[in-house]
Amino acid sequence: MNGVPLAAYIGLGLFMFTTGVVGVIVRKSPIVIFMCIELMLNSVNLTFLAFARYQMVPVASPERLQHSMMAGQMIVIFVMAVAAAEVAVGLGIIMAIFRLRDNVDIDEMNLLRG
Amino acid sequence: MNQTVGGVAVTPELLMFGAIAGAAAICAVGVVAFNNAVRSALCLVVNFFLLAVLYFTLNAEMLGITQVVVYTGAIMVLFLFVVMLLNLGGSKLVHEKSDWKKFVGILLGCGLFVILGAQILPQLVHVQPMQLDQDLAKFGGPEAIGRTLFTEYAYPFEAVSVLLLIGIVGSILLAKRRI
Amino acid sequence: MNYESIWLVLLFPILGFLIQALLGTRIEKTLGRKVLGGLAVLPIALSFAVGLVITLGTKGGTSNTATIGQWINAGNLSIPFEFIVDPLSMTMVLIITGVGALIHLYATGYMSEEREYARFFTYMNLFIASMLLLVLGANLLLLYVGWEGVGLCSYLLIGFWYKDLANAKAANKAFIVNRIGDWGLSLGLMLIVVFLLSQGNHVQDGRYLSYDTMLPALQNGLAANPAMATAIALLLFVGAAGKSAQFPLYIWLPDAMAGPTPVSALIHAATMVTSGVVLLNRMHVVFEMSPVASAIVCVIGAFTALFAALIAFGQTDIKKVLAYSTVSQLGFMFIACGAGAYWAGMFHVTTHAFFKALLFLGAGAVIHAMAHNQDMRNYGNLRKYLPITFWTMVVGTLAICAVGIPGVFGFAGFYSKEAILGGALANTHAQINGVQLGQISGWVGLGVALLTSIYMTRLTCLTFLGSEERWRAIPAHTEEHHAEDHAENSDTHHALDENHTPHEVPISMWLPLVVLALLSIGGGYFLANGGAFEHWLYPSGLPVLGEVSTEPTGIPLAMYSMIAALGGIALGLVFYLKGLPKNQGFDESQWLGLRRAERDQFGFDNAVTVAAVDGGGDIARGLWKWVDVALIDGIVEGFGKISGGLGELMRRWQTGYIRLYALMMLLGLVGLIGFFAIVFQRGVR
Numbered sequence: 014m015n016g017v018p019l020a021a022y023i024g025l026g027l028f029m030f031t032t033g034v035v036g037v038i039v040r041k042s043p044i045v046i047f048m049c050i051e052l053m054l055n056s057v058n059l060t061f062l063a064f065a066r067y068q069m070v071p072v073a074s075p076e077r078l079q080h081s082m083m084a085g086q087m088i089v090i091f092v093m094a095v096a097a098a099e100v101a102v103g104l105g106i107i108m109a110i111f112r113l114r115d116n117v118d119i120d121e122m123n124l125l126r127g
Numbered sequence: 128m129n130q131t132v133g134g135v136a137v138t139p140e141l142l143m144f145g146a147i148a149g150a151a152a153i154c155a156v157g158v159v160a161f162n163n164a165v166r167s168a169l170c171l172v173v174n175f176f177l178l179a180v181l182y183f184t185l186n187a188e189m190l191g192i193t194q195v196v197v198y199t200g201a202i203m204v205l206f207l208f209v210v211m212l213l214n215l216g217g218s219k220l221v222h223e224k225s226d227w228k229k230f231v232g233i234l235l236g237c238g239l240f241v242i243l244g245a246q247i248l249p250q251l252v253h254v255q256p257m258q259l260d261q262d263l264a265k266f267g268g269p270e271a272i273g274r275t276l277f278t279e280y281a282y283p284f285e286a287v288s289v290l291l292l293i294g295i296v297g298s299i300l301l302a303k304r305r306i
Numbered sequence: 307m308n309y310e311s312i313w314l315v316l317l318f319p320i321l322g323f324l325i326q327a328l329l330g331t332r333i334e335k336t337l338g339r340k341v342l343g344g345l346a347v348l349p350i351a352l353s354f355a356v357g358l359v360i361t362l363g364t365k366g367g368t369s370n371t372a373t374i375g376q377w378i379n380a381g382n383l384s385i386p387f388e389f390i391v392d393p394l395s396m397t398m399v400l401i402i403t404g405v406g407a408l409i410h411l412y413a414t415g416y417m418s419e420e421r422e423y424a425r426f427f428t429y430m431n432l433f434i435a436s437m438l439l440l441v442l443g444a445n446l447l448l449l450y451v452g453w454e455g456v457g458l459c460s461y462l463l464i465g466f467w468y469k470d471l472a473n474a475k476a477a478n479k480a481f482i483v484n485r486i487g488d489w490g491l492s493l494g495l496m497l498i499v500v501f502l503l504s505q506g507n508h509v510q511d512g513r514y515l516s517y518d519t520m521l522p523a524l525q526n527g528l529a530a531n532p533a534m535a536t537a538i539a540l541l542l543f544v545g546a547a548g549k550s551a552q553f554p555l556y557i558w559l560p561d562a563m564a565g566p567t568p569v570s571a572l573i574h575a576a577t578m579v580t581s582g583v584v585l586l587n588r589m590h591v592v593f594e595m596s597p598v599a600s601a602i603v604c605v606i607g608a609f610t611a612l613f614a615a616l617i618a619f620g621q622t623d624i625k626k627v628l629a630y631s632t633v634s635q636l637g638f639m640f641i642a643c644g645a646g647a648y649w650a651g652m653f654h655v656t657t658h659a660f661f662k663a664l665l666f667l668g669a670g671a672v673i674h675a676m677a678h679n680q681d682m683r684n685y686g687n688l689r690k691y692l693p694i695t696f697w698t699m700v701v702g703t704l705a706i707c708a709v710g711i712p713g714v715f716g717f718a719g720f721y722s723k724e725a726i727l728g729g730a731l732a733n734t735h736a737q738i739n740g741v742q743l744g745q746i747s748g749w750v751g752l753g754v755a756l757l758t759s760i761y762m763t764r765l766t767c768l769t770f771l772g773s774e775e776r777w778r779a780i781p782a783h784t785e786e787h788h789a790e791d792h793a794e795n796s797d798t799h800h801a802l803d804e805n806h807t808p809h810e811v812p813i814s815m816w817l818p819l820v821v822l823a824l825l826s827i828g829g830g831y832f833l834a835n836g837g838a839f840e841h842w843l844y845p846s847g848l849p850v851l852g853e854v855s856t857e858p859t860g861i862p863l864a865m866y867s868m869i870a871a872l873g874g875i876a877l878g879l880v881f882y883l884k885g886l887p888k889n890q891g892f893d894e895s896q897w898l899g900l901r902r903a904e905r906d907q908f909g910f911d912n913a914v915t916v917a918a919v920d921g922g923g924d925i926a927r928g929l930w931k932w933v934d935v936a937l938i939d940g941i942v943e944g945f946g947k948i949s950g951g952l953g954e955l956m957r958r959w960q961t962g963y964i965r966l967y968a969l970m971m972l973l974g975l976v977g978l979i980g981f982f983a984i985v986f987q988r989g990v991r
Contacts, residue, residue, distance in 0.1 A: 018252050020251040022185075027248075028155070031240040032155045032156055033159075042164055042215065044168075045158070048167055067255075080279075086266070086272055086275070090193070094290070096198075097201065097202060098293070101295070102301065104209050108213075
């Protein structure tokens with residue numbers, strides 16, 4: 014779309030990212046923490062695609078340009094795939110923990126205490 | 128309608144973007160703010176939809192569709208399944224006590240936004256999207272993505288497929304009651 | 307066979323040592339002790355034979371060096387394996403192997419009832435080999451190797467009956483006190499090398515410690531530097547004093563009598579203790595350059611002679627009397643060397659080897675006959691039972707008392723002692739600031755000669771003469787003899803009681819006595835005849851001092867020494883012929899104060915023990931408590947405690963709350979980015 018500065022997209026991505034970070038720290042339920050992690054991943058996706066579209070640095074040749082644009086897309090594909098796998102496993106973990114204890118509160122899982 | 132705000136021309140595209148982005152931001156805050164887990168999940172779903180729209184505006188059509196199908200259609204559905212299974216919504220409202228960690232967390236989050244934003248955003252205000260000719264406009268389409276994925280990025284592709292396999296096996300193991 | 311074959315002399319004892327070390331016990335079991343004993347004596351006798359042949363081919367004043375190979379080659383310094391064949395070394399070779407062979411023969415009889423027969427002769431052969439290396443080595447470093455080797459063998463042999471703690475302590479004392487002397491010697495060696503290097507003109511082939519290259523270089527270099535000569539000389543003398551038991555490093559020699567008597571005879575009478583005199587004879591150039599050092603040598607020699615002679619009067623153990631007599635006679639040798647009459651010192655080494663070995667072996671025969679009881683107060687009238695021993699001991703006593711008629715005939719000691727005293731009184735070399743310390747030492751020596759006669763007569767009277775057989779009055783006064791500690795068969799090791807009858811020793815023991823007695827009678831006469839020995843060793847006199855006279859002008863030395871010798875014997879007979887005086891018996895509280903002081907070495911040994919041993923122990927304990935435990939352990943454990951403390955502090959952060967961890971990560975992230983943002987200010991593009 015013509016006319017939208019890059020800063021807008023990056024700004025949105027940054028905002029979503031920091032929101033996700035705050036969410037991880039602030040929320041108690043592990044499900045919600047997971048969701049905030051997904052939020053962070055998406056913000057990263059958005060940033061990559063924005064940079065792929067708005068080529069900031071002039072490149073030497075058209076092949077390099079094509080390569081550079083496709084690179085952003087590729088990263089996003091892989092991030093999505095990894096996020097999917099991660100969610101599957103993570104939710105499995107949460108289910109397993111919930112079977113042992115009835116409440117799902119992340120503060121109760123402090124066996125790493127030193 | 129040719130005003131400028133802070134040196135940037137206000138165009139219809141910018142306004143549309145602003146609406147969508149604003150809604151997405153509000154939904155993001157909603158994910159964090161709602162006590163009810165179901166409401167958080169639904170906020171996240173809306174957020175993802177809006178992001179898919181944004182991807183379309185960035186000429187990444189394939190990825191936009193993938194976002195809808197994979198993220199909202201699969202991942203968020205999983206989340207909602209788990210929330211329902213664990214009965215986290217409604218009667219299991221957990222009232223979280225506010226303590227110093229929350230406050231410091233929010234503060235630091237704002238701090239992070241401010242610091243990073245102050246560094247990055249001013250430089251990017253005047254960057255306009257590249258002009259695309261016919262060929263290049265299709266760079267986000269399935270044909271281009273498919274070609275690149277299966278030629279240049281064939282090795283990461285295979286690796287990710289192995290990763291997904293591992294994820295499947297892992298999640299099955301985790302979910303079974305008895306090995 | 308000429309000087310090139312000198313290595314054979316060294317080879318035989320080494321072979322003997324190896325054979326006995328590896329196969330000794332097996333030979334003893336299969337072939338018996340007599341064969342083993344013969345195998346021990348044989349190498350020494352062979353060495354003597356070879357040495358004799360080579361000696362006959364060595365003309366006076368010549369010096370040949372036989373080089374076997376290279377040992378050290380380090381930069382400027384080159385030390386080859388070389389042996390020197392000259393009159394000095396051949397004299398010592400003949401003494402070591404000749405007297406050594408006789409003592410080995412004696413030991414086969416003396417030790418026949420002991421356990422660990424093979425080990426004894428292994429050590430003895432090793433000792434002979436080390437001593438030969440010491441005298442044959444043609445450079446100071448080989449001498450030092452032999453020096454250390456004899457110190458080691460002395461330790462091994464003194465502590466031969468190691469199961470008794472007192473013997474082990476005596477062995478330790480000998481080794482440690484020797485070490486002090488060795489420290490001085492090694493410093494002297496290093497100083498010589500440093501000095502020669504600083505001279506600039508390099509010694510031929512870089513052989514800084516070889517006698518043939520070093521001594522001329524020292525003579526040239528030290529002429530202008532008497533202070534350096536004094537320093538080197540005194541350091542070398544410290545080494546000599548350690549080995550030759552001069553004051554204050556004599557304290558090990560009396561304790562060393564804890565070893566078997568053949569050991570005392572060989573090591574502490576004839577050979578090892580004369581190493582110091584040999585060293586001085588080798589390095590006489592340095593001493594000639596330094597009147598101060600020579601004077602100090604004289605003074606210490608004289609003082610030691612007097613001190614030891616006085617102590618000998620307070621001793622009741624027959625071996626201790628002989629030990630102090632050795633110290634005293636060594637003092638005489640140093641008087642000679644200090645005064646410049648080096649040949650007289652060597653002469654006395656030779657004659658002393660004869661008569662002192664004879665005296666020790668005779669004492670050993672007495673001890674053997676008296677069931678290992680060494681207290682002279684238990685002897686008496688032994689000439690009835692031990693005739694051969696008696697007559698040979700009389701010969702030895704006459705030799706040490708320097709009995710003789712001037713110009714006609716004298717026993718061995720007569721000629722050598724007169725040469726020493728004559729040399730001391732006739733020369734003016736040993737002086738400090740004009741004070742003729744050499745001559746003063748000569749007069750002191752004359753007095754000591756008188757004392758020597760008296761105490762040696764005392765020994766003879768108490769042991770052999772008199773008619774009272776005092777051992778029949780026991781068991782009130784004997785100490786127990788622990789036969790089971792070292793006897794092979796306890797039943798043959800008889801005890802001393804009122805029914806004891808001493809019997810004469812077997813031929814393996816009295817034959818060496820007779821041979822040594824003959825040498826004590828005739829040895830001096832033949833060596834001194836017409837100055838034969840003097841002209842063989844130093845035909846043209848000394849390099850710096852020239853011809854050294856031993857005939858003092860204006861002093862009737864011959865008459866004075868005859869008075870000393872015969873008068874001393876007369877006095878001794880007067881006091882002791884009837885046996886022990888009442889106030890010198892077993893009740894030591896009746897002794898005169900002087901005698902009691904003499905018995906305890908005037909308190910010197912005690913003082914040294916308290917200062918060195920106890921003081922050293924206290925220092926060590928103090929260091930342990932304060933430095934090691936408190937300081938060092940404190941620091942090391944302190945580190946541990948600090949780490950532990952820090953760890954305790956840091957533990958508080960490991961709460962286990964994931965959100966806290968995430969918060970910390972965020973904090974770190976913000977901090978880092980903020981840091982980079984602020985520090986590396988990037989302007990707006």
